[in-house]
Amino acid sequence: MRYGKGSQEAKREGTSSNDLGGKMQANPEDDFPIVNQRASLHPMQDESMKHQSSGQTQKALARIQDRQWKGSAANPARSHQRRRKIVLKRSPIQIAVNGSFLNLPILKAEEKDDLKWRSLYEIQRERKRIMRDTCFKYKSNNKRVITPYHVSRIFVEDKYRILYCEVPKAGCSNWKRVLMVLSGLASSTRVLQHNTVHYGNYLKKLDGFDRKGINYRLNTYTKMLFVREPFEKLVSAFRDKFEHPNNYYHPVFGRPIISKYRTNATKEALRTGSGVQFKEFIQYLLDVHRPVGMDIHWDHINRLCSPCLVDYDFIGKFETMEEDANFFLHLINAPQNLTFPRFKDRHSNEERTTSQITQQYFTQLSPSQRQRSYDFYYMDYLMFNYSKPFEDLY
Numbered sequence: 219m220r221y222g223k224g225s226q227e228a229k230r231e232g233t234s235s236n237d238l239g240g241k242m243q244a245n246p247e248d249d250f251p252i253v254n255q256r257a258s259l260h261p262m263q264d265e266s267m268k269h270q271s272s273g274q275t276q277k278a279l280a281r282i283q284d285r286q287w288k289g290s291a292a293n294p295a296r297s298h299q300r301r302r303k304i305v306l307k308r309s310p311i312q313i314a315v316n317g318s319f320l321n322l323p324i325l326k327a328e329e330k331d332d333l334k335w336r337s338l339y340e341i342q343r344e345r346k347r348i349m350r351d352t353c354f355k356y357k358s359n360n361k362r363v364i365t366p367y368h369v370s371r372i373f374v375e376d377k378y379r380i381l382y383c384e385v386p387k388a389g390c391s392n393w394k395r396v397l398m399v400l401s402g403l404a405s406s407t408r409v410l411q412h413n414t415v416h417y418g419n420y421l422k423k424l425d426g427f428d429r430k431g432i433n434y435r436l437n438t439y440t441k442m443l444f445v446r447e448p449f450e451k452l453v454s455a456f457r458d459k460f461e462h463p464n465n466y467y468h469p470v471f472g473r474p475i476i477s478k479y480r481t482n483a484t485k486e487a488l489r490t491g492s493g494v495q496f497k498e499f500i501q502y503l504l505d506v507h508r509p510v511g512m513d514i515h516w517d518h519i520n521r522l523c524s525p526c527l528v529d530y531d532f533i534g535k536f537e538t539m540e541e542d543a544n545f546f547l548h549l550i551n552a553p554q555n556l557t558f559p560r561f562k563d564r565h566s567n568e569e570r571t572t573s574q575i576t577q578q579y580f581t582q583l584s585p586s587q588r589q590r591s592y593d594f595y596y597m598d599y600l601m602f603n604y605s606k607p608f609e610d611l612y
Contacts, residue, residue, distance in 0.1 A: 338545050345533040345603065352601040353526035366425035368524045369432060371514075374422045374439075377401050378550050381424060381441040383523035386515045387454040388446040388536045389543070391415055392559045396547070399556055407559040441528060442546060445519050445602045446536035448595035452503075453496075453579045454571035455515035460494045462565060467513075468492050474509035475502045496579050497587075504590050519598045533602070576607070585610055 373382045375397045382397060384390045394415045395407035403420055404410050414420075424432055446454075459467040472491025476483050479498040487493055502508055503516065514522060523530075532549075534542035543558035569575070580588055592599070592611045599606070 338541070342532060346530075348603045349525055349530075349533065349601050352597070356597065356600075357526040362527065364432075364436070364524070364527050366429075366432065368527055369424040369436075371522050372424040372441075372528070373397060374424050374427075374435060375400055378552065379435075379439040380550065381435060381439045383441075383443045383528070383530070385443065385445060385451075385519055385522060387451045387458070388444050389539055389558075390444075391563065392561075393444065393543075394421060395559060396543075396556065397421055400552060407556075408561070412563050436528065440532065440550060441530045442532040442534065443519075443523055443525065443530045444534040444536060444539070444542070445598070447573070447576075447604050447607070448519075448598045449580060449591070449607050450571055450573060450576045451536075452516050452591075452595075453576045456496060456499055456579070457568075457571060458564065459515060460499065463492075468494075471502075471510055471513070475499065478502070478505075478509045497582055500583060500587055500591060504587070504594060518595065520601055525601065535602070573607075580608070 371384050373384060373394065374380075375382070378400050380397065380400070382393055384393070391412060392407065395404075395410045398404050398410060398415070398420055399407055401420075424435060427435065460472065468491040470491075472494045473488060474491075475494050475498050476487050476491060479501045480487070480495075502510070520526070532546055534546060540558060540560065547556060547558065580591070583591070588608055589611055592606065592608075598604070
């Protein structure tokens with residue numbers, strides 16, 4: 219599978235314009251073995267980061283406000299911060315949060331919430347077990363080597379020592395807001411506009427560090443990933459990119475899709491690329507000879523975040539976002555007044571994509587197309603333990 223050439227919007231949203239499966243050839247000297255990927259078990263913050271000057275913070279805040287006021291859409295970039303690790307208070311509970319039974323962190327839970335935290339810990343344990351088992355069964359022959367390319371989707375928050383792999387259409391905009399608040403760049407998630415979050419010059423990516431910096435963070439920071447039911451994520455992306463005006467996805471993807479899959483397409487449709495139908499979009503997605511490459515918004519999660527190479531400590535789900543996200547924030551000792559935002563800042567008057575809406579879109583397809591779509595995302599369904607969305611799938 220190949221990606222099309224990157225465009226301005228693709229780059230602004232953090233899109234890699236090359237094939238995430240390997241079109242981009244990394245320099246062998248940039249490869250490095252996975253050492254341990256053990257998350258730090260101590261809540262100490264790096265003193266050099268802890269005592270950042272207030273002047274730098276004020277300048278950063280001023281830049282954010284200035285860019286939001288002007289509605290700027292600068293290119294994405296990468297900034298530095300640091301993080302703490304998973305500790306709760308009282309009654310120790312051992313749990314394999316970072317996947318190594320030799321390095322189990324000791325987690326403490328508040329006495330009154332023992333049952334609640336134990337339940338959430340067990341959910342994390344089970345999600346990680348399923349992911350590891352799937353990797354072992356289907357990807358056991360993969361070389362255990364990570365290149366900067368494999369971590370190009372991972373954002374770094376140094377103050378609380380967090381690594382977050384961005385999965386589009388799975389709460390990524392709000393997670394970036396949270397990371398910016400944690401780093402001290404904003405006082406609240408609500409003051410951060412969409413363009414600032416995605417196109418600003420604030421959050422650094424892991425591939426921006428040298429080999430030593432990448433290895434250090436993989437081994438000492440808490441690595442987290444949030445996923446979403448694959449068909450629902452796909453429909454959400456289609457609705458966002460093709461059912462609303464878009465000066466990138468319509469010409470770059472819409473025109474070739476309409477040209478190849480629509481009989482007797484009008485000149486206007488061929489000119490603008492607007493009005494792509496869901497069935498046409500699925501034809502493009504399943505075509506081994508696609509007229510245009512893949513895109514991060516509908517690529518496989520296991521290709522975007524390499525969970526068989528990067529040993530994620532925490533796996534959250536969009537379907538249980540509020541509970542999972544706030545549990546994670548509690549684990550890292552985030553400020554108590556910081557909770558995960560649930561507002562929808564794009565097409566806010568439109569209903570969120572639900573399982574019911576997803577069913578409506580997929581019933582437009584033939585049973586064969588639904589089966590092939592399921593096969594296309596099979597590894598994501600298996601790795602993140604999602605049920606078959608239709609009874610006639612095998």
